Amino acid sequence: MDLNSIIGIVVALVAVFGAQAMEGGNPGSLVQFTAFAMVLGGTLGAVLLQSPVRQFVLGMKMSRWVFVPPRLDAPAVVEHIAVWSAAARKEGFLSLDSHIEGIDDPFVKKGLQLVVDGTDPLVLKRVLEVEIDTFDELHRQGARVWEAAGGYAPTIGILGAVMGLIQVMENLSDPTHLGAGIAVAFVATIYGVGLANLAFLPIANKLKTLIARQVLMREMLVDGLVGIAKGENPRLIAGRLGGYVV
Numbered sequence: 001m002d003l004n005s006i007i008g009i010v011v012a013l014v015a016v017f018g019a020q021a022m023e024g025g026n027p028g029s030l031v032q033f034t035a036f037a038m039v040l041g042g043t044l045g046a047v048l049l050q051s052p053v054r055q056f057v058l059g060m061k062m063s064r065w066v067f068v069p070p071r072l073d074a075p076a077v078v079e080h081i082a083v084w085s086a087a088a089r090k091e092g093f094l095s096l097d098s099h100i101e102g103i104d105d106p107f108v109k110k111g112l113q114l115v116v117d118g119t120d121p122l123v124l125k126r127v128l129e130v131e132i133d134t135f136d137e138l139h140r141q142g143a144r145v146w147e148a149a150g151g152y153a154p155t156i157g158i159l160g161a162v163m164g165l166i167q168v169m170e171n172l173s174d175p176t177h178l179g180a181g182i183a184v185a186f187v188a189t190i191y192g193v194g195l196a197n198l199a200f201l202p203i204a205n206k207l208k209t210l211i212a213r214q215v216l217m218r219e220m221l222v223d224g225l226v227g228i229a230k231g232e233n234p235r236l237i238a239g240r241l242g243g244y245v246v
Helices: 003-022 033-050 053-066 074-091 093-100 106-116 121-170 175-229 234-244
Strands: none
Touching: 003 175, 033 121, 033 175, 053 121, 053 175, 074 093, 074 106, 074 175, 074 234, 093 106, 093 175, 106 121, 106 175, 121 175, 175 234
């Protein structure tokens, strides 16, 4: 569980509603279901119109990474590669076949299988780099779903405010309701700007960071597997891979 995400959400909400209360306003006036539904629904519709189904679904699935990010244990990967390189150097590439069975990650399994098959190091590197590029681009498309939502939400919020003001102007004959009507109208703008800058854009940027970390981890793995395929010294491989660990 990523506590930073939870703390960030709590701090943002406390800051917004707390500031409203400190200025003498009623925090409850910021809670308007109609404005929220319009901004959220309008933003969702715009994103759905822009995004292919596969990209949209992937973006929604990736949102869980904000609270439960993928487990990335670089030291453990270095340790595994050190074990594989030592086994390959001592007993040959075929000895690595027994290590493949306990691997769940398809990318790692494929890379190690290529080594066992005696694939040329340059070919191995090219094959795995293609998979890395595909992974990177596919998941960045998912992150762009949230980035797009962050771009549309403020505009939808302004649209909601204008619609609210239109209703206010249609009821100018009743001055007692003008103030409350205008306040409700501008809540839509708050939702649009707030959701974009306190939720959608931060989620998009966090997903991009997590994708970059996974790509780096895969690049480290490729570096190690290529070293094994070349028959490099296990200590040299482990020392080089240590530079990836931060």
